[in-house]
Amino acid sequence: MVTLNNATVLVTGANGGLGTEFVTQALARGARKVYAAARTPKDWDDDRVVPIRLDVTDAASIEAAATSAADVDIVINNAGQTTAGRLVDQPVGELKALMDTNLYGPIAVTKAFAPVLAANGGGAVINVHSVLSWIGIGSSYSVSKAALWMATNVLRLELAPQGTQVLGLHLGYTDTPMTAGVTAEKNDPADVIRDAYDGLEAGQLEVLADDVSIQVKAGLAAPVEALYPQFAPSR
Template sequence: MNISNQVALVSGANRGLGKHLAEALLARGAKVYAGARDPKTIDIPGAIPVRLDITDPESVAEAARSARDLTVLVNNAGSHTGASLLDGDLDQIRLEMETHFFGTLSMIRAFAPVIEQNGGGAILNILSVLSWLSLGGTAYPAAKSAEWNMTNTLRLALAPKNIRVSGLHVAFMDTDMTANVKAPKASPADIAKIAVDGLEADRYEIVADDWSRKVQSDFAGGVQALYPQLFANS
């Protein structure tokens, strides 16, 4: 895919990785719609601000009507409530699923016909190493895992329509969402470049860092490789 010929929309583009993704696409010559709940928070020279709340079906539909020339959809918008699956607030757990699964699905259902009508293109879902690994007992990995499975399902469904569905797997980045995480963090600008490189190279799966690659390889070892703590006393 030649990025310079594309028209892209990035959700959650007002900050963090989303802002860097929009800037990286613009730098390679793409036309970019930058989605956010409040378009006034978009501060990206050259981008076209779009009002977008991916958990609101009417907002999604209006965005799809506004971007009729779209060929690339980047589903970046996310949430992280920190709610525990075992005893956390169910409304917060539902919010995680509404955002990462149903919100992303709503975006794809709205924009896939637009992309198909424009001759095909690509959809990039911003996933996580936590799509593959549970950590901390919160709802976030569960929601991301559901989004990963949805990515696989729609990858098969949309391939005949000339729409490539890709997933970016990445560990911790230096963004507001990980402000309280005490661990090495990647630069979101670097990850955005890796993501756009992956789009340009037509990759289905973009694995952005060493930890994500290790977890991916550990799948072959099953539960013992992924969760060795369960076998510490055996």
């Protein structure tokens, strides 16, 4: 069973709202070391936090991180980005850049660290998804997160023989810099990360961090019109 106590953790996108919570709550649960990975690492004023440069879209950066952080037990693929506007209006190049960060980045990081995790007893990977993995109201962001959801399912199967737990975290709007312009009700990041770590230590493979994620996933078994009422037959 994976535990944060005495673990070594790597968090991508560590400078963001969720990333900061992943770092601080790992320490609160007894992690002995946390690699706080970001494109531009910052000082954390804690000897247990090791800032490292990691750009999830750069293969050389990923390989360097996997070499320097060879004692990692838990990898958290948290780095991500979003874009605005309709998918049909977005230049394909922008979509490819989004996929580089939100899909290919987590896959590349997991591939690089899989041998590290195996050598250290199996460990775990957490991939940060979204409720928008399951509902297409997020335009290209939904596309990228839906693809990451399936990648997580595949990686879970492929890494199971080496004893690596792969957990997918789904959440709705959460109060982070990425959602600064959203006026809807938002989750507290501290609650989301607490639930993620509770699920990890309980051996879960998926954590739905809020009611909207629970409701939307349940709706996947219903007709399409249940998730997209605008397509319901008019009376």
